[in-house]
Amino acid sequence: QKEVEQNSGPLSVPEGAIASLNCTYSDRGSQSFFWYRQYSGKSPELIMSIYSNGDKEDGRFTAQLNKASQYVSLLIRDSQPSDSATYLCASNHSGAGSYQLTFGKGTKLSVIP
Amino acid sequence: DTGVSQNPRHKITKRGQNVTFRCDPISEHNRLYWYRQTLGQGPEFLTYFQNEAQLEKSRLLSDRFSAERPKGSFSTLEIQRTEQGDSAMYLCASSLVDSSYEQYFGPGTRLTVT
Numbered sequence: 001q002k003e004v005e006q007n008s009g010p011l012s013v014p015e016g017a018i019a020s021l022n023c024t025y026s027d028r029g030s031q032s033f034f035w036y037r038q039y040s041g042k043s044p045e046l047i048m049s050i051y052s053n054g055d056k057e058d059g060r061f062t063a064q065l066n067k068a069s070q071y072v073s074l075l076i077r078d079s080q081p082s083d084s085a086t087y088l089c090a091s092n093h094s095g096a097g098s099y100q101l102t103f104g105k106g107t108k109l110s111v112i113p
Numbered sequence: 114d115t116g117v118s119q120n121p122r123h124k125i126t127k128r129g130q131n132v133t134f135r136c137d138p139i140s141e142h143n144r145l146y147w148y149r150q151t152l153g154q155g156p157e158f159l160t161y162f163q164n165e166a167q168l169e170k171s172r173l174l175s176d177r178f179s180a181e182r183p184k185g186s187f188s189t190l191e192i193q194r195t196e197q198g199d200s201a202m203y204l205c206a207s208s209l210v211d212s213s214y215e216q217y218f219g220p221g222t223r224l225t226v227t
Contacts, residue, residue, distance in 0.1 A: 004155075008153075032213075032214045034215070034216075036218075042220070042221075043202075043204055043218040043219060043220050043221045044156065044204070044218050045218070046215055046216070046217060046218075049213060049214075049215050088155050088156075090155070092214050098169060099144060099146070099161055099168075099169070099208070099214060100146070100158035100161060100169060100171070101146075101148075101156070101158065101216060102158070103155025103156050103157070104155050105153065105154055105155050106155055
């Protein structure tokens with residue numbers, strides 16, 4: 001059973017702080033990892049993808065991957081109230097010829113003005 | 114707007130009725146995916162197409178569910194003899210056939226079975 005685990009939260013941070021979201025996965029064959037943002041009542045929006053160990057930065061977002069520890073994280077710098085949403089971590093075991101994404105349940109982030 | 118589109122956005126049906134949803138992917142994307150999401154859960158994979166071929170199906174996809182993608186363009190998902198447990202958001206996503214495996218979601222169809 002391929003699983004992706006996330007702390008459901010809510011995670012509350014003050015405006016301007018760094019929000020740190022974490023995710024672990026059970027399938028060592030997972031090769032691609034994604035972070036999606038989902039506002040209440042809306043569909044998931046892709047914000048970051050990461051494929052190799054280390055950090056990947058895009059604006060205020062940094063994704064971190066550690067395949068040895070089977071751990072993925074997302075850092076959001078200078079958090080804004082508009083960042084308040086549920087953040088979904090997803091993995092893909094593309095090496096097995098499967099293109100489905102396995103999602104965690106999501107972490108709800110609340111940025112307090 | 115060239116994103117993924119889905120119709121209808123909302124559907125209310127009575128138990129036992131059949132429903133059909135449509136998804137139009139991003140125009141140059143030849144992979145198309147269906148997921149289902151219930152409250153408090155992440156999306157769960159149902160099935161995926163590459164062009165017109167249905168290449169992968171989840172065990173979640175019971176025999177009441179059928180999906181098609183004629184001519185490799187839009188896709189339809191049909192649920193026969195709906196049950197209250199089918200109430201969920203049905204999400205369609207599309208992607209390129211490249212090494213990124215990035216999937217982009219449409220707005221979803223919210224199904225309520227009464």
